[in-house]
Amino acid sequence: MPDRRSFLTGLFALGLCPSVTWADAGSPAFLSAARKPDGTYALFGISEQGRTIFEIALPGRGHAAAAHPHRPEAVAFARRPGNFALALDCRTGETIGELHSPKGHHFQGHGAFSEDGSLLYTAENDYDYARGVIGVWDAAHGYKRIGEFASHGVGPHDVKLMPDKQHLVIANGGIETHPDSGREKLNIPTMKPSLAYVTLKGELLEMVELPHAMHKNSIRHLSVGEDGLVAFAMQWEGDISDSPAMLGLHRRGEDPRLLLAPEDEQRELKGYVGSVALDSEQKLLAASSPRGGVVHQFDSDTGEFLGAIHEEDVCGLAVRDHKLARTSGMGIVCFSEEMAGTQMDKTRVTHRYQWDNHLVPIS
Amino acid sequence: MWKYCLVLFCLLSSPVLAGEADIAAIIPKVVHQHILPGYERLAATTATLADVVPASCGRDPEAVKGAYNKAFDAWMMVSHLRFGPSEQKNRAFALAFWPDTRGFTPKTLASLLRDDDPVIHDAEKFRTVSIAARGFYPMEFLLYDDAFTGNPAANRCALLTVMAKDMAENAAAILKDWQGGYAELMIKADNDTYREPEEAVRQLYTALTTGLQFTAQTRLGRPMGSYSKPRPSRAEAWRSGRSLRHVLLSLEANRQLASLLSEEDADVDRGFDRAIRIVEGIDDPSFAGVATVQGRVRLEALQGAITLTNDLLAEYLAPRLGITAGFNALDGD
Numbered sequence: 001m002p003d004r005r006s007f008l009t010g011l012f013a014l015g016l017c018p019s020v021t022w023a024d025a026g027s028p029a030f031l032s033a034a035r036k037p038d039g040t041y042a043l044f045g046i047s048e049q050g051r052t053i054f055e056i057a058l059p060g061r062g063h064a065a066a067a068h069p070h071r072p073e074a075v076a077f078a079r080r081p082g083n084f085a086l087a088l089d090c091r092t093g094e095t096i097g098e099l100h101s102p103k104g105h106h107f108q109g110h111g112a113f114s115e116d117g118s119l120l121y122t123a124e125n126d127y128d129y130a131r132g133v134i135g136v137w138d139a140a141h142g143y144k145r146i147g148e149f150a151s152h153g154v155g156p157h158d159v160k161l162m163p164d165k166q167h168l169v170i171a172n173g174g175i176e177t178h179p180d181s182g183r184e185k186l187n188i189p190t191m192k193p194s195l196a197y198v199t200l201k202g203e204l205l206e207m208v209e210l211p212h213a214m215h216k217n218s219i220r221h222l223s224v225g226e227d228g229l230v231a232f233a234m235q236w237e238g239d240i241s242d243s244p245a246m247l248g249l250h251r252r253g254e255d256p257r258l259l260l261a262p263e264d265e266q267r268e269l270k271g272y273v274g275s276v277a278l279d280s281e282q283k284l285l286a287a288s289s290p291r292g293g294v295v296h297q298f299d300s301d302t303g304e305f306l307g308a309i310h311e312e313d314v315c316g317l318a319v320r321d322h323k324l325a326r327t328s329g330m331g332i333v334c335f336s337e338e339m340a341g342t343q344m345d346k347t348r349v350t351h352r353y354q355w356d357n358h359l360v361p362i363s
Numbered sequence: 364m365w366k367y368c369l370v371l372f373c374l375l376s377s378p379v380l381a382g383e384a385d386i387a388a389i390i391p392k393v394v395h396q397h398i399l400p401g402y403e404r405l406a407a408t409t410a411t412l413a414d415v416v417p418a419s420c421g422r423d424p425e426a427v428k429g430a431y432n433k434a435f436d437a438w439m440m441v442s443h444l445r446f447g448p449s450e451q452k453n454r455a456f457a458l459a460f461w462p463d464t465r466g467f468t469p470k471t472l473a474s475l476l477r478d479d480d481p482v483i484h485d486a487e488k489f490r491t492v493s494i495a496a497r498g499f500y501p502m503e504f505l506l507y508d509d510a511f512t513g514n515p516a517a518n519r520c521a522l523l524t525v526m527a528k529d530m531a532e533n534a535a536a537i538l539k540d541w542q543g544g545y546a547e548l549m550i551k552a553d554n555d556t557y558r559e560p561e562e563a564v565r566q567l568y569t570a571l572t573t574g575l576q577f578t579a580q581t582r583l584g585r586p587m588g589s590y591s592k593p594r595p596s597r598a599e600a601w602r603s604g605r606s607l608r609h610v611l612l613s614l615e616a617n618r619q620l621a622s623l624l625s626e627e628d629a630d631v632d633r634g635f636d637r638a639i640r641i642v643e644g645i646d647d648p649s650f651a652g653v654a655t656v657q658g659r660v661r662l663e664a665l666q667g668a669i670t671l672t673n674d675l676l677a678e679y680l681a682p683r684l685g686i687t688a689g690f691n692a693l694d695g696d
Binding site for chain 1: 565687
């Protein structure tokens, strides 16, 4: 019979202890990393009003963070290719775990928690073998590594938990890199990106690939709707004058749908989408291109292009309470809402922080 | 390194030297010489419009159009200032809802008129109608579009009257909020809206660059469409022949803001000078000529000049204000 202490620890670990929640960290609506004016980096909690709630210093540039579903904890990933991530207590700013990628692996910048928050899944590149891996970490016990499985592709970048909480969807970017050559892409002529659906044990359930003409379109970022619709955003490694679709939608068992804006708008993306956000209830799909300084919006039901929002160096995107939030490297945090068929900016706050690639909503 | 990571809680910020400019001195100048005069003009001209419409509608259409055009000109001089009081209670949207990508404006207007909706006769209730039927753009339909100018005068004039009143009230409310505290918040920059002058100056800088980008990509880009499919009927305010004028006025407004932010830097001004000279050489007020090769080439040149102006701002103005661009655009991840 477990003693009282280990019972409580267990409850705590499972996120069942009501006394420790995101409210204790000031109820942030979002997390984002940023570069500060003095050149240092930090992870910020951001309020629904676009203001910062807390700030935790980071030792270098971040990419994305994974927010624990219950406890006020965040795992901040270093910029790709990184070999470490920090688990942070957002109430105190303390580091509660350091995640070091195993020898021969690099983190790719994204990770996802299991429903109960006990496990963290991380996208990793097993670079000597040019093999994608999902690392499994015990979030209940100091973020120890407890296993791994194949991502069923090369260069997994993003991984998300499906709404049934029993599956993961993985964006295998398809691009091979090796630390000997930094971020250089080693296999563009033969790259083969994919979306892979796996069980939480890593068994492959479904693999989605795009037609061969699109094989240079690296599938990198994901957003999953409550109804299981998966939005994926890509980065084009082919000739930029092609301006192919940079965004797609997929539902299990169906063919993927690719979404194109009208020609001129499509060119504005410059073959590069940095973040994607899907609100399946509102049927709103948004994708950002920091290179084009633009956010594209589509109707996720019909695939119809709804319009563009121009914002210099925009990248972070998230949907929360049916509001579309975006952040930019120019310090902007902006919330927009639908009015008369168009997204209209409602709240706009300018910070001195250069917001990094991703804005992570806290559920 | 990770082990020594410092934990800082919010509000810990040390003043950092930003470029060379005296940022704290720039902000009051922008507020007093650019923002407040702009909103004063908007409040005054919309108030006049609200007086002229009931007095002259149905009798002296030119008087109504004259007042409308003056007020619209005033709006163009502040249309890039999309922050603070203009964003409260959807005021700016209710003044200027454009582009209307789904055609809500004519649809909503048509249904208000067809049903002789009671809100047409009730200024109070009119404030509850969709922003698509409020402000300068729907008013343009009523004054210039054949589909609406033929409506019975009683009906149409009633709608124009509540519309003008609503615009005047919105403009007055924006001005009142600026004068009654927001200007102070921005200048002092020691509050929750602007925690330091650098935040306020960034707000102004992004208003400037976003304004120019909107002009290049939306005011010009929408009617340009694609080479094979130009879209002159997507031009802003083409019914009243104001499309080119809007480009000119927005360039002039942004030029003034850039000049104040840059303390009259000649390099910053070069781009505006060139773009405005191109505008002055174009004789195509509603962009109808975009459907011809020549017309398109001219607008492309103008669009290029505005984009270049923005590049010059990034090169010469941003560093002076301590702003670095391209954080995400150059990251590639």
